[in-house]
Amino acid sequence: MTTPADDPRFLRLGPDDNVLVAREDVPAGAQVIVGGVTVVLDRAIARGHKIASRAIGKGEKVMKYGASIGSATAAIQRGEHVHLHNLASDYTASHVIASAAGRTS
């Protein structure tokens, strides 16, 4: 089996995963190779955040470490940021501070 080529700034944690994890902060507009295909990031991806390594359908399981980490709540394109806006737990909802949106400290 050949693993598709991924950008060295991203980590693939399991062979069947459909997300990659940023090893470092990658700016918006960066060209990134994802599964052998070059995509342009539409937003900055901070270290530790995820992008889709292939197109993921709405309702499809999102796989990281070879395990499901929840279901896609929207169709996700290859290279798109995968986070609270398009991925939800199959167990309990994730809590965020609504008034903290956009603040950095």
Place this chain on the structure above:
Amino acid sequence: MTAMLRGYLRSDGRKGIRNVVAVAYLVECAHHVGRKVVEAFSDDEVHLIGFPGCFPNAYAQQMMERLCTHPNVGAVLLLSLGCESFDKYRLADIVERSGRPVQTLTIQAQGGTLKTVEAGRNWIGQQLAALAEESTVAMAPNELVIGTVCGGSDGTSGITGNPAAGRAFDHLVLEGAACIFEETGELIGCEEIMAARAVTPELGDELRRAVDKAAHYYATLGYGSFAPGNADGGLTTIEEKSMGAYAKSGASPISGLIKPGDIPPRGGLYLMDVVPDGEVRFGFPNISDNAEIVEMIASGCHEVLFVTGRGSVSGSALSPVIKICANPDTYRRLADDMDVDAGRILEGRASLDEVGTEIYDMVLAVARGQQTKSESLGHREFILTYKSFEPIGPACLPS
């Protein structure tokens, strides 16, 4: 063959790597007096622990009994107001039977704050002189009990710090030490892969049940064990956080399932079930990271590995906490608080195995007396709240 350690031999056969005086307040009303007593001494010698509640609770009673007879504790001062429900007589008897010096001061009988503080300080002064004379005995690495927790996790925790702690655990388990990981609320989604590592199918069922219980408990409360900082750091769901947290357990077979205060009967890897049994009562299982650390210590942990991505600065009373920083940016910002820079793995400056070995070596060095960062900074956090547990089932411990 690893070189021998030295430890303080206790009457139950366990050995301590520290020899501290524990000052325990038995209700919040005695907390301030406890703080004033401890203030007169070095952070290294006298630690403050306690239980704030005035209502009786079997879990809190057992936790205090285990903590006051922890191998790192050499003497115990109990501080009672006088009208609280805590059974100070039973606690004092248990400490006395363990062979440790114990003194109970009741503030109402003593004549108030000043007189209790003075009596407490005088008693501790005498104990410190005696503790300084105590000798140590040879202690093997397989006599260590080591816990691991993670807090302030981010998207790097599950890639660097947690798997590196897992490598250190593999090494310690191989040496015959007892290693404890937690917590079931942060293993939601991992139940099947974890159950497959159990040494018996019956234990596998117990592990699965423990995680089901946690999922139900948190669903009832309406929040998972997931903080806003987790999401800022790139984690999206509890399952994702769980998979990262699970990596702390390493790859050894799982020998048992224990609850807070249960002491592992022998070496091996144990899961601690920290979620209360029965109906949801008393609120969230562990309201902050230190509640987990305290439970690990009550189960006999000599040291606790604490993996953080966002950057926790917490330490603990009674047992040293080794801070493993998963995120290289956080490490650069908070280096004064961090013992291990596991984020090097992300930047290609070290391998998982190298950092795992570094953590293992640090566990032994700390057992030999080296201070961790949180220890030398005086971090002695402690928190204990209400819970209720049923005893563990027969399939939970190795036969």
